[in-house]
Amino acid sequence: MNDSIYERIERSPRFKELVAKRERFAWILSAIMLGLYVAFILIIAFDPSLFGTPISEGSPTTWGIPAGIGLILSAFVLTGIYVYRANGEFDDLNQAILDEVKQ
Amino acid sequence: MIARLLAACGLLAFAQGSWAADAISGAVERQPINVSAIVMFVAFVGATLFITYWASKKNNSTADHYAAGGKITGFQNGLAIAGDYMSAASFLGISALVYTSGYDGLIYSIGFLVGWPIILFLIAERLRNLGKYTFADVASYRLKQKEIRTLSASGSLVVVAFYLIAQMVGAGKLIQLLFGLDYHVAVILVGILMVLYVLFGGMLATTWVQIIKAVLLLSGASFMALMVMKTVNFDFGTLFSEAVKVHAKGQAIMSPGALVSDPVSAISLGLALMFGTAGLPHILMRFFTVSDAKEARKSVFYATGFIGYFYILTFIIGFGAILLVSTNPAFKDAAGALLGGNNMAAVHLANAVGGSLFLGFISAVAFATILAVVAGLTLAGASAVSHDIYASVIKGGKANEKDELRVSKITTIALGVLAIGLGILFEKQNIAFMVGLAFSIAASCNFPVLFLSMYWKNLTTRGAMVGGWLGLLTAVGLMILGPTVWVQVLGNAKAIFPYEYPALFSMVVAFAGIWFFSITDKSTSAGEERARFLPQFVRSQTGLGASGAAAH
Helix, strand or coil, X not given: CCHHHHHHHHHCHHHHHHHHHHHHHHHHHHHHHHHHHHHHHHXXXXXXXXXXXXXXXXXXXXXXXXXXXXXXXXXXXXXXXXXXXXXXXXXXXXXXXXXXXXX | CHHHHHHHHHCCXXXXXXXXXXXXXXXXXXXXXXXXXXXXXXXXXXXXXHXXXXXXXXXXXXXXXXXXXXXXXXXXXXXXXXXHHXXXXXXXXXXXXXXXXXXXXXXXXXXXXXXXXXHXXXXXXXXXXXXXXXXXXXXXXXXXXXXXXXXXXXXXXXXXXXXXXXXXXXXXXXXXXXXXXXXXXXXXXXXXXXXXXXHHHHXXXXXXXXXXXXXXXXXXXXXXXXXXXXXXXXXXXXXXXXXXXXXXXXXXXXXXXXXXXXXXXXXXXXXXXXXXXXXXXXXHHHHHCECCHHHHHHHHHHHHHHHHHHHHHHHHHHHHHHHHXXXXXXXXXXXXXXXXXXXXXXXXXXXXXXXXXXXXXXXXXXXXXXXXXXXXXXXXXXXXXXXXHHHHHHCCCCCCHHHHHHHHHHHHHHHHHHHHHHHHHCCCCCCHHHHHHHHHHHHHHHHHHHHHHHHCCCCCHHHHHHHXXXXXXXXXXXXXXXXXXXXXXXXXXXXXXXCCCXXXXXXXXXXXXXXXXXXXXXXXXXXHHHHCHHHHHHHHHHCCCCCCCCCC
């Protein structure tokens, strides 16, 4: 691979579009995941009794259970969302960029 | 540094490890010989050795040896990554933590999981597009090969060493506990088998051993969770209320307990778990076994699913043990403690829900799990020596494939001997802090250098060197001065560094060090390194020029 191909790609508007879109998407999802986890940890550190409160009067299940299980599920769902978009839309755009420079 | 740690550990008597949930620690009792467990384990070893034989015929080049020729699919790799993560210690340790403290077990397992989405969003595809066999390929992509590869290889080897010691000691104790075999026999057996897998089967055999074990472990754990839920008519409310009734801590098991007491420790632990995962060499290496970035992304998706599912299962299993094991006098000694210690909670539960045959199955799976994890660690350690130090630093990138493979195989044998030796040496020591140390070092040395090499144009060799070494030394230093080693291992009255987990501080030191020594670097080579960021960036984004499945 010589540098001129890399420079041509770098100047391509499609490449700029791909990078901007994918980066933004990745950072937003990271922020959501980090935000949820940090909120979870801060609640445990500052107000643990909140997670010890029953979800309804007399119920043995506390709020901590849906919060914890929800966090596990959200990790799975967020990765799914990213893979769906990255392997579809972003990879199509990426292929278009590579086809463009190979002509 | 290692010598000092060894000396430090020699002084220890009894200690409560804060990372106990990921390491089998403390004294264990030897159990009577369990025949069905041994039969099933022998069947597993037979099957994996057959796979190793099959893989050895395909294992001809460095690409095959390090990266299984890049022919692993995303789904298979997802299972293998999940397998690397679901160690015997995390299966038995986390279910034991749930058994003793309830909700705290869930907090701990969540910390291990949330790193995965971040790895996917920020690291996986760039890593796959830039690297070949080890993460040092990526970190040194536009920087000076010798310096950065030495740093990365050192970071890898230190992490592998601590992780390996923890696994070997855990293995010996577990096998003593489950099969009634002698500790030394167990450690030597584990050492020999892991060397065989890696030596002859390379990454292909190591991956398949990991996949088989992941499937066995997930099936066994699913069965146990199902049987637990059956006893409470598939109602979580009943499961929790019955557990609260019989547990000594009562209602407290349904809320956060003593695991994270102050915010600084909580955040520091979270950072170590989250970013440590993104710096573990044996995990990062798995991204090079798939053909392209698309498959790399899929692997993380599947891995996150399997790991999350596994942690939900261990949570149910822990509560099931409260219900079915703690109430059954057959599993307890005269003093009312669990036979073989709290780490046996899941194993006793297997007996309670599936009888002695299923107990044998779970015991065999636990042993298989250790084998698979140590094989992955050994391969990562051997690659750091042969690919990074021998081929790139000593031979300046001009080593021929045959020599490189030979060095890798010699290192594998050396690591096997070393692992057996350290396993025996550390038999009576508390090794619980070592997994924590491994994660903290990975988060403070490997991760910052790797991350900034891909994201920050102005990174230079000088910055990466100074910051990377500072991060490594700070993590080790603060761990020694902190409560885990200074008080519990060395027996001092008060810790010099008050927090158990150093990651929050050592990561700041590493990032600040890298930043400062990079921006002040005005040398010509630094300018060239910055200029090489552009082609690297384009390749990391598009995969143009990335090593593919065939032409690795």
